[in-house]
Amino acid sequence: MNWIEAVEQRLNGLNELDEFLLKVYESSNLYKEKMKKYHHKNIEKHDFVVGDFVLLFNARLRLFLDKVKSKWTGPFLITHVFPHGAVELKNKEGVKFKVKRQHIKIYLGHAEKANEVIEAYYLDEV
Missing domain, CATH: 2.30.30 (SH3 type barrels.)
Structure with a gap:
């Protein structure tokens, strides 16, 4: 194995790590959005009027x-x-x-x- 192959292998490993981190980031954003929708769905909406x-x-x-x-x-x-x-x-x-x-x-x-x-x-x- 020469040094060019070692560098290519290292770059491939870094690219795989970047892809994995991107998937984790996307899945955490999806989770946050789902939890936000669930939270807002369960909040009671009140329309207050003058005199209440x-x-x-x-x-x-x-x-x-x-x-x-x-x-x-x-x-x-x-x-x-x-x-x-x-x-x-x-x-x-x-x-x-x-x-x-x-x-x-x-x-x-x-x-x-x-x-x-x-x-x-x-x-x-x-």
């Missing part, structure tokens, strides 16, 4: 401080719906702020009961 009451997700709540505390706060009133996924909310005090549409969900309670204080029972008092 919603709950806001509190992402900064630490799990171990208050384990039984809900991560959803509210209800808040929707005052404006922006076209690109933002929503303007108003709290009980009348303060308005904007949030992403993904961070809210519809409040299923009654609007009259939105400002009522719910009686709480603590386990150490029972």
